[in-house]
Amino acid sequence: MIDQQALTGEAVPAEKGFGDNVFAATLVVRGRIQVKVEKTGLETTISKLGDILDNTADFKTGLQLKGEEWSNKVAMPLLATGLVSAPFLGVSSATAMLFSAPTNTVEILTSLHTFNHLTLVSKKGILIKDGRALEELTKIDTILFDKTGTLTKEEPEVGKIVVCDELGEDEILVYAASAEHRLTHPIAQAIVKQAKKRHLGLLEIEEANYKIGYGVTVHLKNQVIKVGSARFMNREGIALPPKIAEAKVLGEEEGYSLVMVALNQQLQGAIEIRPQVRPEV
Structure with missing residues (x-):
């Protein structure tokens, strides 16, 4: 993982x-x-x-570029004025005149303005890839997000539980939570959390064998429980019933995953794992 x-x-x-x-x-x-x-x-x-x-x-906003353009245009006139006035006003006054142009202030403040905004958004975990976004932000009325992690929490949650025939939702959840409760990855923790939310007790597991990236196999008295991905079930020679196969295709289309639960080499159900939408969204 x-x-x-x-x-x-x-x-x-x-x-x-x-x-x-x-x-x-x-x-x-x-x-x-x-x-x-x-x-x-x-x-x-x-x-x-x-x-x-x-x-x-290094990006320069339009206002920065205008400030630089204005500064360049007034540089020579100011220099000439300073040189002419130096004999009459003194060196200090002539030097002050050179730095009196408001365009200098515009150039400095716009640079600080851009840097300040980049610093503020970085503290919020936002990375600006293109500085033009800062200028265009006030004109934007629609935002497209290309990653679910932007709008969702780090911890996923359990959605629906798809059952086949023999076992009910709570039984599927108990088997899955019992098999996964010692694991620390977010999907396992979401399943255990849902079992606790339903006030379901966990079963005592005798032996567990975890296959990295696939799933876990546990032994419970005379029963063998397998919990994991569809790839894991395929590897273990367990066929997906049509109902589960349809749910898997739907999940891929809608952006959630399924955790399969098999008992004694027969797939009994699947648990939807969905991203949790942040409350502020």
């Missing part, structure tokens, strides 16, 4: 398997990893992002 939030904005750690790409500056939160380095230093995505942010700091 790889935490890519600092780079991609996604709150839920990404499952990675053999052959998958990983990014520099991301964090392994569960399991072990061996990587083949293909890009280093300036070639990495995080380095390119840094270059973009550096360019943002």
Whole structure:
């Protein structure tokens, strides 16, 4: 499980398997990893992002450019006036005249204005990739977000529980929470939290075997419980019933995932894991 939030904005750690790409500056939160380095230093995505942010700091607003233009236009007239007046007013007065142009103030204040706004938004966790956004912000009435992590909390939540035939929702949730309660990743914690919310007791697990990036297999008396992704079920030779397969396709379209729950090699249900929308949204 790889935490890519600092780079991609996604709150839920990404499952990675053999052959998958990983990014520099991301964090392994569960399991072990061996990587083949293909890009280093300036070639990495995080380095390119840094270059973009550096360019943002050098961005000049339209007001700054106008201030510089005005300063350049009055520079020679002011210099000539200062030289002519120096014999009559003295060096100090002539020098003061050179710095009396209001365009100098505009040039300085607009630079501070831009830097101040970049500092304020960075403290709120917002990175400005293009300085033009600062100028256009007052004209914007619609914002498009390309990542769910921007509008959602770090912790996901349980949505609907899809059941097949034999077991009910609470039974599916109890099996899943019992299998996952010792794990620390956000999806496992969301399932356990939902079980506690329904005041459901957990079962005593005798043995557990966790497959990184797939799921967990636990033993309970004469029963074997498997909890994990559809990829995990496929690996374990467990077929998805039509009802679960349809829910999986729908989840992919709507942006949520399913945690499958199997009992003795038979898929009994699935738990929807949805992002939690921030209250201020």
